[in-house]
Amino acid sequence: MEFSPPLADGSECATASSSTPTPWQCRTTLIQENRDTIPFPSTSLEHLPVNPPEEVAAPTRQRWSSPFEFLVTCVGYAVGLGNFWRFPYLCYKHGGGAFLVPYSIVLVVIGMPLFLLELGVGQKFQVGPLQAWRKIHPSLAGVGMTGVLVTFFVALYYNIIVAWTLWYLFHSFASPLPWAADQGGASTFWEESTLRCRPSLHVPNATCSWEGLDFGAQPSGAPGLFSPGLQRLRTASAPPPPHRCTSAPPLHRRCTATAPPLHRRCTAAAPPLHRRCTATAPPLHRRCTARCRRGGVAALLLPRARVAARLLLRVQGRRLHRQGVPMSRDPTAPPALPLHLPRSHCTSRDLSARRSLAPSRPSHTPGAVSMALMPP
Amino acid sequence: MALFTAIFPYLVLLVLLGRGVTLPGARLGLQYYLTPSWSKLASPTVWIAAASQIFYSCGVGWGTLVAFASYNDPAHNFVRRALGLGLGLV
Numbered sequence: 183m184e185f186s187p188p189l190a191d192g193s194e195c196a197t198a199s200s201s202t203p204t205p206w207q208c209r210t211t212l213i214q215e216n217r218d219t220i221p222f223p224s225t226s227l228e229h230l231p232v233n234p235p236e237e238v239a240a241p242t243r244q245r246w247s248s249p250f251e252f253l254v255t256c257v258g259y260a261v262g263l264g265n266f267w268r269f270p271y272l273c274y275k276h277g278g279g280a281f282l283v284p285y286s287i288v289l290v291v292i293g294m295p296l297f298l299l300e301l302g303v304g305q306k307f308q309v310g311p312l313q314a315w316r317k318i319h320p321s322l323a324g325v326g327m328t329g330v331l332v333t334f335f336v337a338l339y340y341n342i343i344v345a346w347t348l349w350y351l352f353h354s355f356a357s358p359l360p361w362a363a364d365q366g367g368a369s370t371f372w373e374e375s376t377l378r379c380r381p382s383l384h385v386p387n388a389t390c391s392w393e394g395l396d397f398g399a400q401p402s403g404a405p406g407l408f409s410p411g412l413q414r415l416r417t418a419s420a421p422p423p424p425h426r427c428t429s430a431p432p433l434h435r436r437c438t439a440t441a442p443p444l445h446r447r448c449t450a451a452a453p454p455l456h457r458r459c460t461a462t463a464p465p466l467h468r469r470c471t472a473r474c475r476r477g478g479v480a481a482l483l484l485p486r487a488r489v490a491a492r493l494l495l496r497v498q499g500r501r502l503h504r505q506g507v508p509m510s511r512d513p514t515a516p517p518a519l520p521l522h523l524p525r526s527h528c529t530s531r532d533l534s535a536r537r538s539l540a541p542s543r544p545s546h547t548p549g550a551v552s553m554a555l556m557p558p
Numbered sequence: 559m560a561l562f563t564a565i566f567p568y569l570v571l572l573v574l575l576g577r578g579v580t581l582p583g584a585r586l587g588l589q590y591y592l593t594p595s596w597s598k599l600a601s602p603t604v605w606i607a608a609a610s611q612i613f614y615s616c617g618v619g620w621g622t623l624v625a626f627a628s629y630n631d632p633a634h635n636f637v638r639r640a641l642g643l644g645l646g647l648v
Binding site: 243244245246249251252253254255256257258259260261262263264265266268269272273274275276277278279280281282283284285287288289292293294296297298300301302303304305306307308309310311312314326329330332333336 | 560561568593594596598609611617620621622624634637640
């Protein structure tokens with residue numbers, strides 16, 4: 183069926199609409215009605231106006247509410263970690279003010295043309311980067327995909343940098359700042375507490391796996407970015423033994439500052455290195471904390487599990503008794519443990535308190551009481 | 559909201575600048591920063607670093623700008639915007 187263009191007065195589509203249609207509506211209706219039969223591209227459609235009306239346009243893409251909003255978003259997007267953190271770092275590494283020269287040149291030669299290009303591509307094709315480059319040419323699809331992929335990879339490590347800023351933010355509320363000069367300095371805090379790559383109280387066996395990397399140290403011998411801590415690490419033939427507070431690079435500030443010899447042996451002895459232990463703890467407490475930490479969750483759960491098992495046994499015994507089996511209590515059996523054992527804190531005060539509690543309980547063998555007090 | 563997230567980083571930058579130049583030893587740092595060592599310009603690594611930094615500071619090549627601009631009206635004069643932003647970055 184040959185599609186004939188409508189007349190200018192719209193007489194051919196009188197049946198399409200009750201009211202008098204405009205030529206536009208008439209043509210649109212006709213096209214919609216004869217969509218299956220119109221050959222496309224059809225020369226007979228050349229009569230149609232160039233700009234499609236609103237009704238038949240594709241679903242419109244969302245818009246910025248104003249050009250100003252777009253501008254402001256771009257401006258806000260341009261400031262980020264790249265300017266805060268990466269630019270000063272590179273500037274320091276590559277010759278201070280001289281770095282501004284290649285930076286400015288490259289900005290004009292590479293940055294702004296690419297900026298223009300990307301804005302233009304996005305605006306022209308009205309789609310995201312994955313689709314836009316494919317629309318230019320199918321073989322350019324990789325450009326968009328690579329951009330998105332690169333964004334993914336950069337997001338991986340930007341996470342860590344953002345986490346560092348949070349870490350420093352929280353620690354900046356401490357009254358003597360942990361990176362103050364008398365607390366060990368910024369590089370000590372950075373390497374021991376943030377990266378945890380130097381042996382410290384927190385991580386005794388830490389090694390700087392990035393030690394061989396170039397973190398900005400100048401080949402001319404000028405201090406690097408993370409000096410002097412890094413320099414100290416590099417010049418040291420071997421990393422200091424982790425538990426010896428007396429040996430050269432001080433492992434822990436508090437330890438070297440005021441620690442008596444006994445205290446130092448304490449830190450060496452207690453493997454997980456409790457902080458309270460190093461500060462003021464008497465020997466008993468120290469052994470205790472070490473044991474407590476070794477116990478962990480098991481110390482909390484095991485006594486209760488034992489109690490539950492015994493309760494079960496007792497219930498079972500009663501049931502057997504009801505069934506006629508004589509219930510005999512073995513006098514050598516360990517006594518029932520208290521149901522509500524306090525969580526095993528091993529301070530000396532707790533120990534004595536529990537010892538004073540012990541006789542009030544039905545205990546036949548004193549060994550069982552001390553067993554109950556000992557965390558497994 | 560967009561206004562806040564766009565302008566607040568600049569406020570933070572200003573605060574950090576003020577804090578930085580009032581710290582002891584700021585003069586030395588500024589001297590180092592502003593005294594160019596021209597010999598560095600001969601090495602290609604500096605240029606490579608500058609070029610890669612451009613991709614970070616302009617946010618170019620990530621696909622984000624394409625996505626941003628795709629919400630523009632097709633008749634939007636983006637050239638003016640881009641030039642203004644580029645000059646602002648300098």
